[in-house]
Amino acid sequence: MRYQYHPLGFEGSRIAQGFWRLQEWNMTSADTLSFIEDCLDLGVTTFDHADIYGGYQCESLFGEALKQKPALRDKMEIVTKCGILLPSESRPDIQVHRYDYRAEHILASVDQSLANLQCEYIDTLLLHRPSPLMDADEIAQAFDLLFTLGKVKHFGVSNFTTRQFDLLQSRLDAPLIINQVELSPLALQHFEDGTLDHAQQHAVTPMAWSPFAGGDLFSGVSDKAKRVQAVLAEIAQEKNCTVDQAVIAWLLRHPAGICPVMGSGKIARLATAVEAMSIQLSDDDWFRVWIASQGQPVP
Numbered sequence: 001m002r003y004q005y006h007p008l009g010f011e012g013s014r015i016a017q018g019f020w021r022l023q024e025w026n027m028t029s030a031d032t033l034s035f036i037e038d039c040l041d042l043g044v045t046t047f048d049h050a051d052i053y054g055g056y057q058c059e060s061l062f063g064e065a066l067k068q069k070p071a072l073r074d075k076m077e078i079v080t081k082c083g084i085l086l087p088s089e090s091r092p093d094i095q096v097h098r099y100d101y102r103a104e105h106i107l108a109s110v111d112q113s114l115a116n117l118q119c120e121y122i123d124t125l126l127l128h129r130p131s132p133l134m135d136a137d138e139i140a141q142a143f144d145l146l147f148t149l150g151k152v153k154h155f156g157v158s159n160f161t162t163r164q165f166d167l168l169q170s171r172l173d174a175p176l177i178i179n180q181v182e183l184s185p186l187a188l189q190h191f192e193d194g195t196l197d198h199a200q201q202h203a204v205t206p207m208a209w210s211p212f213a214g215g216d217l218f219s220g221v222s223d224k225a226k227r228v229q230a231v232l233a234e235i236a237q238e239k240n241c242t243v244d245q246a247v248i249a250w251l252l253r254h255p256a257g258i259c260p261v262m263g264s265g266k267i268a269r270l271a272t273a274v275e276a277m278s279i280q281l282s283d284d285d286w287f288r289v290w291i292a293s294q295g296q297p298v299p
């Protein structure tokens with residue numbers, strides 16, 4: 001394979017904007033374009049997609065907006081994903097919600113994503129979720145062809161264990177540069193299962209999906225959510241910041257270099273998150289959140 005080696009992992013913005021919920025935002029194409037421009041103005045240049053978002057509609061909504069100002073394409077990094085088959089109105093051919101990592105599917109999915117996004121290349125393609133049936137050699141062949149054809153510049157994965165990551169990596173000449181996993185004060189699993197240690201060891205960028213636990217950090221009613229909300233509110237008051245800024249600062253404090261993928265379509269929320277890059281949490285504050293989430297002191 002003839003990839004350019006990227007020893008420092010993913011070269012995108014530290015905070016990314018996700019478009020999973022784009023359809024729910026009920027934006028016109030002009031609104032979406034304006035949102036994209038506002039993101040870029042804030043320095044948020046990395047945009048996270050997947051083929052299946054919005055029942056296979058979100059990439060197209062983004063592409064329709066981008067078509068109005070194609071010059072914006074080279075000012076951003078587009079991440080998109082493939083591999084989940086989701087029965088939906090727009091895909092009546094899909095009968096079973098499952099995964100597909102045959103080379104034929106990966107190649108067809110990328111072609112469809114490029115058509116939807118109305119652009120010539122994808123910056124980073126992620127395999128969306130691991131499949132028991134994935135064949136690393138076949139995936140490597142598909143990646144090689146996509147790179148050679150100039151359709152995809154870099155590759156990564158999402159929701160992969162470190163073992164699954166290493167298996168795929170063992171068949172590739174170039175490094176996988178992203179593992180996108182769920183990380184938030186309410187989702188500590190990947191802080192403890194080796195994912196973030198592995199990311200640091202191999203200079204893989206851990207992207208955090210649902211950094212606000214899908215909104216549960218504000219409105220969740222479980223005992224755990226309430227404990228974490230209370231501590232975050234205290235820290236926000238002490239630091240003279242907002243709760244969302246305390247969450248972003250908490251994620252950024254981790255040495256693995258977590259890149260949060262924001263999920264709101266409200267640009268003010270993104271601006272608030274960007275401001276949080278200058279907030280330093282003490283280790284005491286970091287562990288107060290950790291302990292509240294665990295519901296018990298550290299051993």
Ligand SMILES: NC(=O)c1ccc[n+]([C@@H]2O[C@H](COP(=O)([O-])OP(=O)(O)OC[C@H]3O[C@@H](n4cnc5c(N)ncnc54)[C@H](OP(=O)(O)O)[C@@H]3O)[C@@H](O)[C@H]2O)c1
Pocket residue numbers: 017018019020021048049128158159180181208209210211212213214215216218244261262263264265266269
């Ligand atoms: N790889 C994967 O498997 C995977 C899975 C899920 C998501 N993702 C990616 O991660 C991105 C983010 O996920 P997400 O949307 O779940 O992120 P999130 O930021 O955890 O949740 C977004 C939700 O939180 C609410 N929210 C945000 N700020 C708030 C505030 N200050 N007060 C009250 N509510 C607030 C939003 O409401 P408003 O709309 O009102 O702002 C929205 O409903 C997605 O767009 C997608 O790109 C990837």
